[in-house]
Amino acid sequence: MLSEYTITTQRESFYDITRQVCDAVENAVAARGITDGIAVVYCPHTTAGITINEKADPDVVQDMLIGLEKAFPDRAEFRHREGNSAAHLRASVVGSSASLIISGGKLVLGTWQCIYFCEFDPPRTRKFFVKII
Ligand code: ZN
16 A cells, blocks of 8 residues: 655755654555554655654754754765755765554554654655555
């Protein structure tokens, strides 16, 4: 079962997509009776990614963005003509997917965890997919 979602981004940030992923799992449970399996969340873009991290304190995301900017700043010697090599670097480090465990018909997430779509080259209209197996 593959679900596709669209997200519109306005700024470089992490966007909480936990609700959409939970909906995909609930749909798989209702349609196919899947109670134990794997949910793969996948981003088909080269300047965006997927990660799992803390939501309880929004400063964590802000600090991660600061860290990524300091670790992978825009550099004058970059050759890519589109001019967004820093966004490509940040996206590759974050990764383009996350795999989550489904147990008892629900995602196994830690108390403080949520699933983020990570935008590094805004503004864009983006897609992500959830595959339940
Ligand atoms: Zn590019």
